[in-house]
Amino acid sequence: MELEIVPTNEANRINLVLSILFGVHEEDLHYGSGRAKFGIKKGFLSLELNGATVALKDIKLIDKFEPYVEIEVSEEITVEGQEGIQVGLPTSSVTKTIKDGEKISAKQTLKEYQVSLYRFKADAPSWLFEPKVDECLKKTLQDQELATVQLQSNPCRIIGMFEAPKIEDIVLLDGQWSLFKGISHKSQLKILERRIVKEVHRILNEKPYLSRVELHHG
Numbered sequence: 001m002e003l004e005i006v007p008t009n010e011a012n013r014i015n016l017v018l019s020i021l022f023g024v025h026e027e028d029l030h031y032g033s034g035r036a037k038f039g040i041k042k043g044f045l046s047l048e049l050n051g052a053t054v055a056l057k058d059i060k061l062i063d064k065f066e067p068y069v070e071i072e073v074s075e076e077i078t079v080e081g082q083e084g085i086q087v088g089l090p091t092s093s094v095t096k097t098i099k100d101g102e103k104i105s106a107k108q109t110l111k112e113y114q115v116s117l118y119r120f121k122a123d124a125p126s127w128l129f130e131p132k133v134d135e136c137l138k139k140t141l142q143d144q145e146l147a148t149v150q151l152q153s154n155p156c157r158i159i160g161m162f163e164a165p166k167i168e169d170i171v172l173l174d175g176q177w178s179l180f181k182g183i184s185h186k187s188q189l190k191i192l193e194r195r196i197v198k199e200v201h202r203i204l205n206e207k208p209y210l211s212r213v214e215l216h217h218g
Contacts (some may be wrong), residue, residue, distance in 0.1 A: 001045075001211035003146075003160040012151040014217060016063070018144045020131075020162065021135035023032070024173060027069025029199050036190055037174040042178030044118060044163045046126035051218075052149045053122040060145035061127060063066035068111075115141075136171045155218035161209040167201040 006015040026037050068195075112144040125147065129136055149158070172193055204210065 001160065001162050001213060002160070003215060005158075005215055008148065014149050015060075015144040016158070016160075018045075018146045018160075019140070019142045020045075020211075021140045023139070024204065027200055027203050028132055029196065029203075034196075035086050036196055037171060038197075038200055039138070039171045039173055040165045041136055041169040041171055042128060042130040043137060043165060043169070044126055046161050046163060047124060047138065047147070048159040048161070049123040049155040049156070050158070051153035052158065054125060054147045054149050057124070058148040059117055059120070059125065059148055061115060061117075063116040081213055088110055090189045105174055136173075138147060151218070153218075158215040158217070160215075162211040164205045164207065164208055165201070165210075167197060170197050170200055170202070170204075171196055187194075 001021075002019040005020075005163040006017050008015055024037050024039055025034060027082075028035050053191075112132045114132055115127055115129050117125065119126045129137055
């Protein structure tokens with residue numbers, strides 16, 4: 001994780017810009033004499049601002065609440081006995097020329113945010129990252145404005161932490177363990193997998209964070 005301070009044109013205000021890489025992690029295990037590959041279902045990013053604050057309106061990475069949304073189900077139109085007419089698609093302004101007996105359909109795509117403002121305090125906001133499609137957090141969020149911060153003292157200190165996951169948020173993806181040799185019964189495999197996840201959780205929680213950045217300004 002990288003956190004960068006970018007100056008603004010306003011006095012005593014700075015932008016915080018976030019870059020973070022999600023993906024598969026690997027850990028050597030004491031239990032089972034092996035190596036585990038795992039992902040994280042969701043994670044929390046928190047800021048600690050010392051000598052600075054952030055207003056809610058200055059949070060940049062946020063899932064915006066819309067006063068209302070228009071939701072339309074998938075619709076299908078069949079035109080019979082009419083050749084070469086223009087038909088408007090039900091969920092858009094697009095028209096299409098269709099033939100006698102031809103069917104057309106349209107679907108509306110709604111956005112689902114994979115990050116949301118989880119908790120707001122002027123000196124300690126936090127965000128929740130949670131994938132909507134993949135089984136765990138993947139890919140890279142790069143050069144994303146996180147917030148505009150108001151400086152209260154000079155110098156100030158800013159700490160960003162991506163917190164260590166809870167045990168239920170660890171997804172075991174792959175690995176090699178001597179314990180698994182010769183075991184084929186599903187219930188026994190599940191027991192071993194739970195033990196390995198518990199070991200991964202213990203290792204990851206030796207510190208309260210997966211990644212930590214400390215910045216000083218002024």
